[in-house]
Amino acid sequence: MPNSPLKVVVTRDLGPDVMPLLGDQNDIDLIVWPHDRAVDKQWLLEKLPGTTGLLVMLTDKVTPEILDAAGPTLRVVSTMSVEHLDIRAIAKRRIKLGYTPDVLTDAVADLSVMLALMAGRNARQTMSVVDKGEWPNYTWSPFLFCGPQLSASTTSTQRTVGFLGFGRIARATLSRLIPFGITDCIYTSNPDSPYNPDRDAELKKEFPASLRTLKKVSLSQLASDSDMLFVLTPGGAETRHVVNEEFLKGMKKTSVLVNTSRGTVVDSFALAKALREGWLWGAGVDVVEGEPRITQDHSLVQEPKCVILPHIGSATLETRLGMATLAAKNLLAGIRDEAMPAGLDLSQYCE
C-alpha cells in the first residue's frame, strides 16, 4: 500500500450501493462531481492534475486535453460506455481502459422483445386511444386494432426471426423468443467473415430443438424472410443506413423492425416513409439517429406505427447497478496495477 493515497476522480455520484466501494478505501483520495448533471469541463480540468484513476460517464468526452490535464500519474480510465472516448489517445499514453460489456445483455434483450411485441400489437396507437379518452367511442369489431401475432399459432405455425448482427444480445433475444414458437432464425453479420455452416450448426446447439434452422443469409434475404427483424449491430460508418429504402422495400408487409443498437444504422426518413406506405407493419426503436435532439416534428415521432423510447436499453435498476459496480471495480484494480475485471484490450491501437 502506498504511503500517500491515490487520487481518484469520479464524474457522477453512483448511488449508495456503489460509492462506498470507492469511499471506504484507505488508499484512495476520492473526488466526486457533486451535481446530478453532466460534469462541468472546467471543474474536471481543475481536479484532474495528479489523478491516478478517472471514472467517467457516457456524457463525458475523454479527449487528449482531459488526459493531459491528469498528466503522467493517470493509470486508468474506467467508463460505463466507450463511444465518448478517444481510445487512440488513451492507448498512446499507455493508460488502461476499463469498460462494462455483457452486463447490459439481459436488459437490452428484454427491451428488444418488448418492442417487437409492441410494434405488432399497435401499442402506440392503442395506448393513445385510452390516453385521449377515446375508448368509449370504440365498440368491439372482429378485426379492430388487430396486428400480426408474434407467437406462432395453430393457424400460422411458422415464424422467422432475423438479426442484423448476431452477437450476445441477439442470441439472448433469440433465447427469449423460442417459446413464442419461433421456428427459424436468420442473421447477417460482418460481411468480411465467410459463410460457415459448421459455425451455424454449433450455434444452433445452444437453442432448443424447436428451432429448426439457424443460418447466415444475405442482407436481401434477411429483409424478405424475417417476420420480425432486430437491428443489433455496432454503429459507426460501416453500418450507417444499412436499413435504407431498398432494404425496407424488401420486407414483408406484416413484419416488424426493432432497433435497440445504434440510431445511425437505420435511415429514419426511409423508415417513416416505409411505415406510412405500409412496406412493413410497424417498428419499435430505442435509438434514433441524432438523439436526443428528436422533437415532435421528427418524421418518426409523426408516425403512429413507430414506437419510440428515449434510449433506455440498459436502464434497469439491476443493470445500471451492475455497470456502476463493475466500473468501480475496474477503477480500483487499475489504480492498484491489478488485473481489471473487464479491461479493453488496447494493443491494436498501440502501434
Add this chain to the structure above:
Amino acid sequence: MPNSPLKVVVTRDLGPDVMPLLGDQNDIDLIVWPHDRAVDKQWLLEKLPGTTGLLVMLTDKVTPEILDAAGPTLRVVSTMSVEHLDIRAIAKRRIKLGYTPDVLTDAVADLSVMLALMAGRNARQTMSVVDKGEWPNYTWSPFLFCGPQLSASTTSTQRTVGFLGFGRIARATLSRLIPFGITDCIYTSNPDSPYNPDRDAELKKEFPASLRTLKKVSLSQLASDSDMLFVLTPGGAETRHVVNEEFLKGMKKTSVLVNTSRGTVVDSFALAKALREGWLWGAGVDVVEGEPRITQDHSLVQEPKCVILPHIGSATLETRLGMATLAAKNLLAGIRDEAMPAGLDLSQYCE
C-alpha cells in the same frame, strides 16, 4: 341434404377469409348484417324467424326475446365470446352453443408478457417523453428512467412469477417467461380445490428444469412473493375486487401487476392509489372495470405508472381469424346436426 336451404343469420361480416365458408354452401340461405358496427336489434328481430343457425359477436346480447324471435327452428347459436349470452335460456330450449376457447391463448399470453415488460420499464412515461418532444431536455444519468428488470441477471439471480388463476393462458405465459430467467412460480386458483402437491409436481414437468419451484399458495403469499403478478382468472361475482387495497399493500415495491383477464377482478381505485403511493412499481392492464366507458379523468388513466390498453388481448390477425373460422365451423356443424369442433356442454343448465 335438405330440400329447402337452412336459414343462417350472421351479425357481422367476418371478412374474405371466413365468409366463403358459409356463403359457398348450397344448403344455406345466408343473411349477413351489412354494416361495420354492432347489429341493430330491430333488424335482427325481423330476420330471425325461421332461422336454424345464429352466429353472433361479443356486442350482441342473446336474450330469451332473441331466441323466441328465431323460434323452434333454431338449432345452434355460435359465438366468439360467451359473456353476452343467456346460457340458461339457450340450454332450456335445447339449442346447441358453439364457442371459441383455446384459440386466443397465444395472443393473450403474448400481451401479458408485453405488459409485464412495459410496466417494469416505465413505458408509458418514457414513450410520453418522446411523444411530447421532451427527449432533448434529458441528458444521460446513471439511474434515469430505470425500473426493475424482468430478467434475472448475474447481480439478481432469482425471479418469482405469480398467477392469480392458473389455466391455459397462465401456463402459456409462464412458458414464455422461463428463458427470461424466471426461477419460481406461485399461483392461486379456485379456493374450493384442495392443496395438491402431486398436481403441482405434474404441472412442473411441463416446464424446463430451470424452473425450480411451482406451487399453489395463499392469496397473501401470492401478493408478497411475486416479482411480477398476472391476473388471469375468470370474472364474475366470485372474483370481484380480489385485487383490492389489502392485496396491493402486501406486494413488493419493485413488483408489477398485469391484468389481461377481466377488469372486475381489480379495484381500479385501489390500484391507482397503490401506484401513486409506491406500494408496487407499475401496472399493465388490458381490461378495466366499466370499460369501454373509461375517460381521461379515470383514476388509472391519470396514473403514469399504469399502462392501459383498450382490451386488445385477442386482437391479432391470426387469432381473430381463428376465432371467426371456428365460429363458422361450429355453426355449420350445428345446423347439420354434426358434432361441433367446440361446443359448450350445457348439461349443467338443463335440469
